Amino acid sequence: MRYRNSNMRKCLATKTIARCAALFLFCLLPLKGICQTGESTVNTLVEMGFENVGWTEDGKERVYVLQNSAYRLNGVGIGKAVDIIQKMGLPDKKPCRVIVLDNNVPQISLYYKPIIGDSVPEASRRDWNVSYDLGGTWKEARKIGRKNSSLFKVDVVVYPEVSLKNLIITQIYQVLFNLSPAVEVSFWKGMKLTAQVVIPVYNDGYGSLADKVHPGFLTLQQTVRLPYNMWITGTVGTFNSNRFGGDIKVKHVLMTDERFSFEGRIGLTATDQWDGFRLNYGTKTRLTWDLGANFYWPQYNLQASAKFAQYLLGEKGIRVDFIRHFRYCSIGFYAMKAQGAKSNGGFRFQIALPPYKYKRKGYIPRVTLSQNMGIAYNAGNERYYYKGYRTNPSENIMRDNSFNPYFIKSELLNF
Structure with missing residues (x-):
């Protein structure tokens, strides 16, 4: 009887540890997914020819930084970048900001705020507010590492x-x-x-x-x-x-x-x-x-x-x-x-x-x-x-x- 109780205790302990590990991994999955989404979006923008591209995120919003070096017309280039971010780079139930640079100097930002309660945000171009306001996260965003630097390129x-x-x-x-x-x-x-x-x-x-x-x-x-x-x-x-x-x-x-x-x-x-x-x-x-x-x-x-x-x-x-x-x-x-x-x-x-x-x-x-x-x-x-x-x-x-x-x-x- 003691041997059977001992085995039962070991089984219960093993199941408890497995459940805790599964819960821990489940909690990490969303964070891992968000990181992959932001990084993959940056990589896609770099492949399209955008320069000085980076991203960061805090508890309030996700921020992308980029410079249009791929399209002659800024309106067209920024629109193409917004399409990619809408498709694969929006955070889950959190605002998103895109800060546009010119020669590494910030010019304007585009800000998208999802409707709270929507299970899947379906953003369109008309949902983005465009202004000279860079938002409060720019102080942190300007410190992030950026890919495809424009410096020293002729x-x-x-x-x-x-x-x-x-x-x-x-x-x-x-x-x-x-x-x-x-x-x-x-x-x-x-x-x-x-x-x-x-x-x-x-x-x-x-x-x-x-x-x-x-x-x-x-x-x-x-x-x-x-x-x-x-x-x-x-x-x-x-x-x-x-x-x-x-x-x-x-x-x-x-x-x-x-x-x-x-x-x-x-x-x-x-x-x-x-x-x-x-x-x-x-x-x-x-x-x-x-x-x-x-x-x-x-x-x-x-x-x-x-x-x-x-x-x-x-x-x-x-x-x-x-x-x-x-x-x-x-x-x-x-x-x-x-x-x-x-x-x-x-x-x-x-x-x-x-x-x-x-x-x-x-x-x-x-x-x-x-x-x-x-x-x-x-x-x-x-x-x-x-x-x-x-x-x-x-x-x-x-x-x-x-x-x-x-x-x-x-x-x-x-x-």
């Missing part, structure tokens, strides 16, 4: 450049057409080095210097994001419009209403001119600046802006722009008036160039056309006043709007 971007002028009665237009490849690379967060060479293809009426191969933009640029929806970009080097020097640009988006934003810019530059690869430069500097406000009308993706500025000749004036943004282009018109100068205006447009999808193979330099190409038409034929400069060949109205949360939201809905 892009050779070919910028087609067309200039037209109508100054001769017997000739419709004088034309200058260049192909200007630029090496673009980032060595640390927010930094960008640009080194461009201008290769003349066709020159009719723009002088003998324009016939020579010569450097274009040679710049070192640094961007940082500060609290309260503020970005600061500083640039030094040689710009367009025959200028070299330094420039600082500040942008602030209202936290209470993201349709409104304010921007300012100040630069100290002097003249330069390339004779082939020989640089002739001046020592007299010019101070230029502008202060402006912007309003975005989401229903029509229409942007209205007004700026008060001081231009290169020292004249002060005001400028207004109205621009409508579409997926493949941005079109608008402008008007300006400065002291001592007649009123001027015109239209401007920017068009996205194919290919619209491209991938990078490791650290092999990637050769592409510029993201877009545009022209500004000077209706008043003003040749002396209202002159300024750009600090980067990719600086344009379409690029400036590419991370607008209202525009990204419209792209998600209209895809």
